[in-house]
Amino acid sequence: MSAVTQIDAWTRHEGEARVRQAFAAAFGADGPEPGTWSAPGRVNLIGEHTDYNGGLCLPIALPHRTYVALRPRQDDLIRLASAQEPDGLRELRLADVAPGAVEGWTAYVAGVAWALAAQGLPVRGFDAVVDSCVPYGAGLSSSAALEAAVAVALDDVFDLGLAGADAEPDDAGRTVLAAACVRAENEIAGAPTGGMDQSASLRSREGHALLLDCLDSSVRHVPFDLDAFGLALLVVDTRAEHALVDGQYAARRATCEAAARTLGVQSLREVAPGAGLATALDRLTEASDDPATAVRRVRHVVTEIARVEALVALLDAGRVRECGPLLDASHTSLRDDYEVSCLELDVAVEAAREAGALGARMTGGGFGGSAIALVERDQVGQVEQAVAQAFAVRGLTAPAFLVATAAGPAN
Structure with a gap:
C-alpha cells in the first residue's frame, strides 16, 4: 500500500513553543514575555447549514489547535504576525477597525477586539503572533479557531472575566465571547456564517459532542467516545x-x-x-x-x-x-x-x-x-x-x- 498524508495535531508543549519562538522573531526579546493561548478547530458530525436557520447542530472540537502568543499594550495599536502568512508584521489601530476597513486574516483577529470593545469591555491594543495546525481551507473552522484563541487571550490579559478557569469554564461568559467572534467574522471579515464554529471552539467538552441549539445558544454535552x-x-x-x-x-x-x-x-x-x-x-x-x-x-x-x-x-x-x-x-x-x-x-x-x-x-x-x-x-x-x-x-x-x-x- 502507498503512503497517505496524515494531518497530525501538535502537542500543547509543541504549539506553545512554536508560537513563542515566532513571537520572539517578530517582536524581539525586549519587553514582557507574552502569554500563550489556543483554540481548537471543529468537525461537524451532522447539522449543516442549520445554524443560521435557528436549528440544531452537533460538532466536536478537534485536537488540532490554533495558538496565539499575545502581549497587551497601553495604547490602541494592534501589531500582528502569522507563521502561515509571509507578509510580515501588520499594524492597525483598534479605533480604525470597522466593517470594510480590514482585509485578510487580520480581520478575524482585530475583529474580535473590535466586537468586545463595542460591548463596552476594556480592550486595548496588543502585539500577537499566531501559528496553527488546523488545516486552512479544509472546512474545519480554522477561522473560528483563530477568533476563539484571540478571544480567550484578550479575556485573560484584559481581565474581562468571561472565559472562566480551565478546570471550570464559564459557559455563560464563553457564550458572550462566541457572539463577539461571530460579529468579527460576519461584520469585519465579511463571512456571513452562523455561530456553530465559534461555539464549538469555545464551549465544547473533551469526550463529548456539542449539541447546540442555535435558536437560543443553549448546549448539551453528548458523550462521544x-x-x-x-x-x-x-x-x-x-x-x-x-x-x-x-x-x-x-x-x-x-x-x-x-x-x-x-x-x-x-x-x-x-x-x-x-x-x-x-x-x-x-x-x-x-x-x-x-x-x-x-x-x-x-x-x-x-x-x-x-x-x-x-x-x-x-x-x-x-x-x-x-x-x-x-x-x-x-x-x-x-x-x-x-x-x-x-x-x-x-x-x-x-x-x-x-x-x-x-x-x-x-x-x-x-x-x-x-x-x-x-x-x-x-x-x-x-x-x-x-x-x-x-x-x-x-x-x-x-x-x-x-x-x-x-x-x-x-x-
Whole structure:
C-alpha cells in the first residue's frame, strides 16, 4: 500500500513553543514575555447549514489547535504576525477597525477586539503572533479557531472575566465571547456564517459532542467516545479549498431568510418535519420568486434538523453503529437539495462507503473542504487507501487524513 498524508495535531508543549519562538522573531526579546493561548478547530458530525436557520447542530472540537502568543499594550495599536502568512508584521489601530476597513486574516483577529470593545469591555491594543495546525481551507473552522484563541487571550490579559478557569469554564461568559467572534467574522471579515464554529471552539467538552441549539445558544454535552465501540471518525481533507466569502454561502443564507419571510416564521426551525414541511413546500411553490430553489433549500434545512435529533437519540442510546445511514442521508441532502458538495467531496464519500464505512458525508460549509466517515477502528487504513486511490484514478490532488477525537475548548 502507498503512503497517505496524515494531518497530525501538535502537542500543547509543541504549539506553545512554536508560537513563542515566532513571537520572539517578530517582536524581539525586549519587553514582557507574552502569554500563550489556543483554540481548537471543529468537525461537524451532522447539522449543516442549520445554524443560521435557528436549528440544531452537533460538532466536536478537534485536537488540532490554533495558538496565539499575545502581549497587551497601553495604547490602541494592534501589531500582528502569522507563521502561515509571509507578509510580515501588520499594524492597525483598534479605533480604525470597522466593517470594510480590514482585509485578510487580520480581520478575524482585530475583529474580535473590535466586537468586545463595542460591548463596552476594556480592550486595548496588543502585539500577537499566531501559528496553527488546523488545516486552512479544509472546512474545519480554522477561522473560528483563530477568533476563539484571540478571544480567550484578550479575556485573560484584559481581565474581562468571561472565559472562566480551565478546570471550570464559564459557559455563560464563553457564550458572550462566541457572539463577539461571530460579529468579527460576519461584520469585519465579511463571512456571513452562523455561530456553530465559534461555539464549538469555545464551549465544547473533551469526550463529548456539542449539541447546540442555535435558536437560543443553549448546549448539551453528548458523550462521544467511538473507541469504546471499536469505531473511528475519519476526516478526509479533500484539498479542494473552500471559501465562505465568495457569495455562494451568502446566497443560500439569503434564500433561507426569504423563505422564512414567505412562510411567516422567524426562522426555518419553526417548520416541523412531515406534514408541516409538506405544507411549507406547497406555500413556497406558490409564492416564491424561485420556487424550485426555495423548496430544495428549505427541505434540506428541515430534514437536517430532524437528522440531528435522530443521531443524538442514537448516541444517547449507545446505538452508535446505527448512525451511518443518517450521515449518508445528510450528504445526499447537501449534494442534491442544498447543492454545496463538489466532485472531491462526492468521490471521498462514495469511496469511503465502498471501502466499508458505516456512513459518510461532507462536513462544513461545502464547495470543497472535508468529508467524514464513520469506520471500524481496524479499517481506518483500508478506507484511507481506498479514498486516496479513488482520487488518483480521477486525477485529483491527493487528499490528507486525520482521525478525529472529541477534544477540549479554547483556553
